[in-house]
């Protein structure tokens with residue numbers, strides 16, 4: 348990138364962050380009003396209007412390169428954390444959208460990057476739907492095109508997403524990534540059942556059976572989706588969203604105790620102290636994960652292992668925080684309709700990410716034989 352272009356981009360990112368901060372303060376001051384199963388359309392629209400979605404694209408595509416550069420990664424971290432604070436459900440959807448932009452930038456052709464940009468300009472939200480339903484999604488060659496069959500079982504924002512990146516398993520070999528429109532309401536399915544939390548994420552299922560796709564809808568090569576370190580490294584973004592939920596919960600704990608005149612009690616103070624430690628611990632882990640994700644010096648296994656441990660550290664901090672909040676606020680933390688109750692449920696649900704045992708033991712077996720690397724940002 349030319350120096351002038353880089354300067355313009357850095358200025359653009361700084362302006363972007365200031366705008367985001369204002370928007371965050373405004374939304375933070377608003378009381379929870381929409382029913383919890385309603386998709387947060389107003390917040391999504393405001394983020395789109397403020398240019399958040401455009402900023403994600405590369406500079407060549409008219410964005411601020413937030414999904415590629417280490418500097419962009421710092422802003423992305425703040426964005427995901429802030430949105431996670433305001434709505435874990437929208438945070439989940441934004442994180443999926445970011446993942447699509449990133450994968451298309453990494454593995455797509457120039458034409459595919461243009462297509463993504465123009466489709467999202469018109470229709471907004473992209474989804475990454477990789478978790479298979481029953482039957483799993485397969486891909487079969489038919490002449491010069493391909494036919495999809497099967498169901499994606501966890502599809503966030505199933506009614507809002509207009510374009511999804513899905514994985515599909517061919518007759519032979521590893522799954523491929525496919526970019527496919529998802530606007531056919533007749534293909535939407537109810538999903539895995541009613542989750543305890545994250546209702547506003549509108550997570551359902553989508554049936555791809557019979558859909559034809561062209562060769563240019565296939566992204567990268569077979570197996571690219573699972574290519575490391577990208578496959579595991581992307582988990583830092585989910586942790587950043589969860590951290591936003593942790594921030595929110597700590598604030599709600601303080602506010603509730605103050606409102607009830609209980610904040611000066613020594614037992615409550617001890618729990619507030621513990622909560623602050625948990626939040627800071629989670630934040631430090633996510634920052635370490637962001638540095639690892641963008642490091643150009645670190646071995647792939649170091650990156651994967653650090654990010655896997657970060658994901659679990661954030662999970663543990665959040666679970667401990669939930670226990671503290673329940674103890675501190677008592678039954679009032681269990682009253683439906685209160686923000687604190689909803690955030691706890693959303694957070695506990697969102698923390699269920701794939702294969703946590705494997706993430707822990709694989710990281711452990713790497714660091715049994717290897718020293719922790721110096722993180723070079």
Ligand SMILES: Cc1cc2nc3c(=O)[nH]c(=O)nc-3n(C[C@H](O)[C@H](O)[C@H](O)COP(=O)(O)OP(=O)(O)OC[C@H]3O[C@@H](n4cnc5c(N)ncnc54)[C@H](O)[C@@H]3O)c2cc1C
Nearest residue numbers: 475476477478501502503545550696699700701702703704
């Ligand atoms: C609100 C929400 C929205 C979501 N949206 C999407 C989406 O848009 N797109 C998408 O693709 N997915 C989505 N998901 C699914 C998500 O990405 C994960 O697939 C899902 O959360 C995995 O959770 P799990 O607890 O069932 O994981 P699992 O991996 O099944 O883990 C459950 C437990 O089983 C253990 N385990 C895992 N594998 C094995 C094994 N082989 N043998 C023995 N034990 C095992 C794990 O370590 C863990 O202890 C969403 C999930 C949520 C909660």
